[in-house]
Amino acid sequence: MEKKELFNPKQLTSARISRGFTMKELAEKTKISRQMISNYESGKTVPKAENLLNLISTLEFPKSFFTSDMSDLYSGATFFRSQTAATKKSRDMQKEKLKYLFEVVTKLSEYVNLPDVNLPDLVEKNIQDISEEDIISKAQELRKNWGVDSVSPINNLIQLAEKNGVVIAEANMTDDKLDAVSRWIIDRPFVMLTDNGESAVRRRFNVAHELGHIILHNSIESIHDYSAKDLNNIIERQADTFASHFLLPSRAFEESLLSTSLDFYLDLKKYWKVSIQAMIYKTYSLGLINDDQRLYLNKKISWNKWRKKEPLDDVLIVERPNLLKTVYEMIVENNVINQFELNYSFSLPQDELEKIIGADIFSKETPKKSEPILRLVK
Template structure:
């Protein structure tokens, strides 16, 4: 019989990092010394009840989080869909939330069977030996495995990935320099999307990019084994290439490209659901326009101020994860567990649960209060 953990120092570190705080920040906001925070996190001392309440108040994490022992997530390298300006602090915040996503998945999977992972054989090559032909082949194989023909646009990549065993969730944080994070955990891939209010086409490309990492880079044990130049010019470039091949199959895209005018790309965007800039990149990659033509089109994009917001970005619906919400609702609505009991079992803050699952986790007491009172009229 295991003894109950009264205070787990690792959990305090996790909560602090997830909230984007340094030890100094937490010390100042909780009224404790930095040395005391350090002692708590290293396990040298345990906080007294009053100190723990102060920490809970600042971090806004439930009490049972600090007494729990969440499993360490070791398997699989973590990939960040980020720009170079993304800070270590932001990446660390996202890494902790990926752990919380896995915790939610573990709880839900006790009661509901999730779709089995359905992917083509993973690439086991060293990243330096992965060729453009390898990438195109895997993109084509994924379409075949997922039942998509080689000529059609992908309708909803989020639903498609979820139906094939990939767990996707939004993170309870936003940062313009980091769009997503992904990794294999045990035997299943997970993708967590940063809440950046990105356009529909950017989100679709982000997810395709992360799926590229999942399939192409299974041999990578840690991204820290590679230099920043290797990450940007090899690993990230390969994931981008996979996304391009997956969303825009070369032959089908070429046949649809009846003109290379910017106006035609605007119309084509509605069909392929891919950004104008990504289609111009693909056109250049296929050798259908030269360097000067690509430069001219990109200058027109800048002139039109379309770098960050393109035509139809406001009209195209952003695809949202739905699988976790459906599973959560199945458990509650079929009375497998009461809502409060299920919510408490996650052992993470309400705001984190609601963002991960994508639904309000209102407790039964609040639901009862909101029910209309019916009176018999005589």
């Protein structure tokens, strides 16, 4: 007897949240009552065929998604870049998409071994006890672990992080108040970037910031245990400090700083691939300029309208994740599994899956070959 596939109510909740819908909004779009949507998500009622097809069509998720069982990300903290500015709706969307990323990585790992995680020992201190010396030490250790000397700019940060076991992907969403999300899942760090069309330097700083969370804040069980003040003034600032020391080693940066004119900072931006504003702050934090000089430079930045967009932002190439695309292509090109079967096995919508993998995989999909029917000829 064929086994009947069971509807998983948690998957409906996940699909709805990842698309950014409230129950009320989904009810309005599907013409199904909000109470019925609630019953479906609580498991009180199983949707009949017509309503299930309606939900599938509206949410644009495959039917197999609603009968699958994806892991919940229970233990460990999830960190959101721009935590306080981002809405709860955006954070919830990112958390669901992070689950999808984990599912994709789990499936790909059945066929290909991902790079080993290569990070310094994680900091196991209360956030109030983490000193700047601790942060500097870990930034230096990470450079050493990753084979980067203490004086050179980091060329391609995302590629380097992927090579050392950090999984990075872009999320299928845009929100200019939420740049990234990161967390440990089991034994590997994951970073998911919001596709905000950000500049190369902003993306690099975002990734370095998330690496800071991953290394410095392993003792945090949940960000909800902390006040907004702690998040802004301690946790986020510590991650920013890590990013600054990691991308701009103090001694090397100081030696490269031959002038504090904006024109010279522009030249330094090409070299270090860090924003002018971040370098000005670094200069100030090193005591190389005083309050008045910093204020003067920041006023010039505002006058030039460089707050949101600096020179070279359209020139420097934005780094993009490539590891999962490479792994996927290895599997398909070596005929480890038929591409159609592999795509189907993820049980994810095309737009989510292609964004995570970073490739247009469905248009090049190899159809599943049907087996020939053989008959004995007497």
